[in-house]
Structures are given as C-alpha cells and as structure tokens.
Amino acid sequence: MSYQSSEAKKEDFRKYLENSKVIDALTKVLVNLYEEPEKPSHPVDFIKKALGGPSPADFEALQAENAQLRAENEALKKRISDQAPPAQ
The missing domain is CATH 1.20.5 (Single alpha-helices involved in coiled-coils or other helix-helix interfaces)
Structure with missing residues (x-):
C-alpha cells in the first residue's frame, strides 16, 4: 500500500510540474545549454540566468x-x- 501511495505522489508531482510549465521551462534551458558552442564553466549560473535570476x-x-x-x-x-x- 505504501508503494502505491508513493507512486501516486510521484505521478501527482509530475502532473503538477507539467501543468505549471516547469518541465517546459527546464527543457528549454537545458536544450540551450546543450546547444552552447562553448560550454559555460558554471552551468548552474547559466541556468539561473536563463531562468531570469x-x-x-x-x-x-x-x-x-x-x-x-x-x-x-x-x-x-x-x-x-x-x-x-x-x-x-
């Protein structure tokens, strides 16, 4: 029973991320990072900047x-x- 509730929680969270467009935003940022000709030395800063931080x-x-x-x-x-x- 614990297994099912854990799986249900994961699925609910996945749906939440999908519905709130988080997955789309992260995918775009990661694609941009992948397509960078010269990879940044600080990829986390690149991601923060791409997300508007x-x-x-x-x-x-x-x-x-x-x-x-x-x-x-x-x-x-x-x-x-x-x-x-x-x-x-």
Whole structure:
C-alpha cells in the first residue's frame, strides 16, 4: 500500500510540474545549454540566468547598493531628527 501511495505522489508531482510549465521551462534551458558552442564553466549560473535570476555580479551590486541606500536613509533620518523642534 505504501508503494502505491508513493507512486501516486510521484505521478501527482509530475502532473503538477507539467501543468505549471516547469518541465517546459527546464527543457528549454537545458536544450540551450546543450546547444552552447562553448560550454559555460558554471552551468548552474547559466541556468539561473536563463531562468531570469540575477548573476552573482548583479547580486553583489544590489547588495552594495542596498547597503549604501540604508546608510543614506539613516543619515537623512538623523538630519531630520536634528532639525525637529524640541517637544514641549
């Protein structure tokens, strides 16, 4: 009985992947990777990029920008609080 439920779960998951177009998307990406004349040294990064994820360089740039904007935000908050009249 456990075997049947396990097989049924696998089939349900396969149908889920098929219906949500995950299989199609992964197939396209893998075909693109296969057809690359020069295979990338980091195939996982290739797949992430093909699926729309940020590259490691993009991620680092976004982290740096985030840190800079947070610091600027804190400086502006301090500037506003320094200019506010004292509470009476």
